[in-house]
Amino acid sequence: MNRLDQLRWLLWAYIGLLIFEGALRKWIFPGLSTPLLIVRDPLCLAALWLGWPLLRKSQWFTWIAGFWGIGITAILLSQIGGHGDLPTALYGARILVLHFPLIFLLGLVFNRNDVWACAKAFLILSIPMTALIAFQYSLPQSHFLNIAPGGEGSAGFGGALGKFRPPGTFSFINGLTDYYALVATFLASWLVSGPKPMPRWIWLAAACLIVALPLSISRTLLFNYVLIASFCALASMLAGKAVQNFIAGAAVIGVLAVGISQSEEFQGAYEVFSARWEEANWAEGQGEGVLGVLSRRVGGGMLEALNMTAEVPLFGAGIGLGSNVGAMRAVGQKEFAVAEASWPAMVGELGPLLGLALILLRLALGIHLFLLAWHHALRGNPLPLTIAAVAIPAMVIGQTGQPTALGFLVVSCGLLLAACQFPLVSIKVSSPPAPSLREIKFSNFTTNIK
Secondary structure, three states: OOHHHHHHHHHHHHHHHHHHHHHHHHHHOHHHOOHHHHOOHHHHHHHHHHHHHHHHOOOOHHHHHHHHHHHHHHHHHHHHOOOOOHHHHHHHHHHHHHHHHHHHHHHHHOOHHHHHHHHHHHHHHHHHHHHHHHHHHHOOOOOHHHEOOOOOOEOOEEEEOOEEEOOOOOOOHHHHHHHHHHHHHHHHHHHHHOOOOOOOHHHHHHHHHHHHHHHHOOHHHHHHHHHHHHHHHHHHHHHOOHHHHHHHHHHHHHHHHHHHOOOHHHHHHHHHHHHHHHHHHHHHHOOOHHHHHHHHHHHHHHHHHHHHOOOOOOOOOOOOOOOHHHHHHHHOOOOOOOOOOHHHHHHHHHHHHHHHHHHHHHHHHHHHHHHHHHHHHHOOOOHHHHHHHHHHHHHHHOOOOOHHHHHHHHHHHHHHHHHOOOOOOOOOOOOOOOOOOOOOOHHHHHHHHO
């Protein structure tokens, strides 16, 4: 097995652990729950070591150097004027130094065939995942399936009408929400431009996505579904011929949703979801409805970050302090020691100068990824722009202190780049593919690193 094959295995292992690390922490090795928070970090180290020749010569190295520069500087500043705890600083900086570079490595090593293989795996896995969350939703919080990481307490999160939001195989509900958002992206992509003939099991996966929405009791998942449908429609229109596939797929999904909604179980779950929707919208939207919720959850975090620039110390509180690990080391309990939203957390940890620099770097990369996906859609490849529905928000405003959220950010952005890469073997496409992202050929890469 050459190094390129080893890289592929490491990247697939990263994706696999992202889905199942919560299961390891809850059910298999609860005593190792805390060390397993960084179970994917050794894979990052190994992948970056093996892929260094490819990364160093790629067009993405400037972005990597930017994240590395901010991460290393943040470690130094945390010791000079921040919290002064080196383990906390290293834990926080590993996000920028180890995980973010994996985005570009995924885009260089994987191609469209790998993205479709990942889509198939996620879609098939959604079938048993939906069965699992149905059990978690129905069973008491004291049941083994609802146990929290570490083997104590419950992993369920407050919902409505006495029901709790189930986490699936993940440690918290946000992992389940991110997972189903990516599954929905893959389903939309497959219906529009996926491999043919269409497998029959894909309609079962589509049904699971419909059922999972009320069971999750998650408004975020509903917002994601709407955003994904919007991006998919846009990508289809830009790609031209894909519009017919989008309309046909949307019609079938609509009929499927109407049929499923007639069941008594679905209606019961929908009642809980509706109660949660009304309660949370009133609390967060302050009577302004959905727009009020979105403006406060998204725009409010941005404004908070800008307001904090005049208040936080120049060097910030120190990188890593905003994570649960940093809070445990600092105050002895899990809490948002800096801020919950992404932008305020970056400013609070890194200070006004370095924090804004990281915000601008992530914003610039998000814009770059969107324009790249738009370009490929115009060239007849709608897949990257559909994936952008989950990748771009994660890059621009996504929280990275929680390991699962970080993992889905890395995977979604990496798969967006991989979707821009056509396989090296010739394939039939409806229009000429856009130029490859690689500046060096894989043949040269494998020669240099064997």
